Amino acid sequence: MGITSILPVTDAQSMRTALSLARRGHGSTSPNPMVGAVLVKQGKIIGRGWHHQAGRPHAEIEALDDASRKGASPRGATLYVTLEPCCTHGRTPPCTEAIIRAGIKRVVIGTADPNPHHAGRGPKILRRAGIAVSELAESSPPVAAACANLNEAFNHWIVQRTPFVTVKAAMTLDGKTATASGESKWITGPESRAHAMQLRQGADAILVGVNTVLADDPSLTVRLPGNKAPARLRRIILDSRARTPLSSKVVADEFAHLTTIVVGHKAPKAKVRALARRVNVLLAPKGRSTGTATRNTRPNLRWLLKKLGEQNVTHLLVEGGGEVNASFLFEGLAQRVAFFYAPKVLGGRHSKRAVAGMGASSLAEVLKLTEVKWGKLGADLFLTARVQEVRV
Numbered sequence: 001m002g003i004t005s006i007l008p009v010t011d012a013q014s015m016r017t018a019l020s021l022a023r024r025g026h027g028s029t030s031p032n033p034m035v036g037a038v039l040v041k042q043g044k045i046i047g048r049g050w051h052h053q054a055g056r057p058h059a060e061i062e063a064l065d066d067a068s069r070k071g072a073s074p075r076g077a078t079l080y081v082t083l084e085p086c087c088t089h090g091r092t093p094p095c096t097e098a099i100i101r102a103g104i105k106r107v108v109i110g111t112a113d114p115n116p117h118h119a120g121r122g123p124k125i126l127r128r129a130g131i132a133v134s135e136l137a138e139s140s141p142p143v144a145a146a147c148a149n150l151n152e153a154f155n156h157w158i159v160q161r162t163p164f165v166t167v168k169a170a171m172t173l174d175g176k177t178a179t180a181s182g183e184s185k186w187i188t189g190p191e192s193r194a195h196a197m198q199l200r201q202g203a204d205a206i207l208v209g210v211n212t213v214l215a216d217d218p219s220l221t222v223r224l225p226g227n228k229a230p231a232r233l234r235r236i237i238l239d240s241r242a243r244t245p246l247s248s249k250v251v252a253d254e255f256a257h258l259t260t261i262v263v264g265h266k267a268p269k270a271k272v273r274a275l276a277r278r279v280n281v282l283l284a285p286k287g288r289s290t291g292t293a294t295r296n297t298r299p300n301l302r303w304l305l306k307k308l309g310e311q312n313v314t315h316l317l318v319e320g321g322g323e324v325n326a327s328f329l330f331e332g333l334a335q336r337v338a339f340f341y342a343p344k345v346l347g348g349r350h351s352k353r354a355v356a357g358m359g360a361s362s363l364a365e366v367l368k369l370t371e372v373k374w375g376k377l378g379a380d381l382f383l384t385a386r387v388q389e390v391r392v
Helices: 011-025 059-069 095-102 121-128 141-149 152-160 190-201 210-216 269-276 301-310 322-330
Strands: 036-041 044-050 078-081 106-109 132-135 164-172 176-178 205-209 234-238 259-263 280-283 315-318 336-342 369-377 380-387
Touching (some): 011 078, 011 106, 059 095, 095 121, 121 132, 141 152, 164 322, 190 336, 190 380, 205 210
Parallel strands (some): 106 132, 164 315, 164 336, 259 280
């Protein structure tokens, strides 16, 4: 659209425009957040921008450049940006400096920088330069919350330095993911599978247990119409005894360099060496595992999350079998669930469960979910919710 497009009449509506731009960065900005920006002057949009990729210009710069290409001066304009402008030198210069140089009159911020070392510094710098700064939380809390929730994975990682963990599972209405023999394709319908690919696209890494690899030989890639699997999606396999076959897709395909197999000290050295020639192998430290179901066999998950956080994995999608899912959930390591339910009942005491492990010993210990949202995908139901913090 050109510079003659009319801006919605309120700050909240203007920020929604910036939010829609920010979402275009889904799956491509990590380890940076998704950010959108809109420049408005005399009731007209004169510039739009969003952060495309880490290392490339931030949303504010994109919006200023867009205005320049259209021959519009930003002097005296209002800038709407979904996240507090940066004020430090990184791979790109501080956005606060560019905003001041451009002569922006007012800046409306969707949400503050979650980094406690930076939060609030950008607005202070802008105000000292004579720029009016408004925070949307004061006038429109719901839209401000949407700005914050847009980057819930980044917000968690930048503070905790461990990945935000989403446990994803597709199951029947009675919570089963496969028959006793392991047959599981396809429990859910095509709409659910397409949405699951969107979840993968928004993650930095996907994690499964070795039993999933042995049973299904999954590719663990993103398969979207017209898109190849993004090179940034890492694959993490928990495999204490190095049982992953050399012929498996995660070891033998074109993305093998993105696979990390986490092994234990008791893994046969010959198998470990063979895997290390194809993929990355991570040796878990000695010591008692905290796994709920396979104590002394599964790598310590807290150690693994810390290691992944150091490697800029901001969002980890766990698609492991029932034992792996249970470990992340009941050890307090997961922040969100994404459960797909097909209108089917499998039954059977030996069928595979989406969440296994020892489970809660009483109703007082049951895992609680908050911010619950249900949706419909074809004939299936989709549940997404935050996991209430677990004390371990």
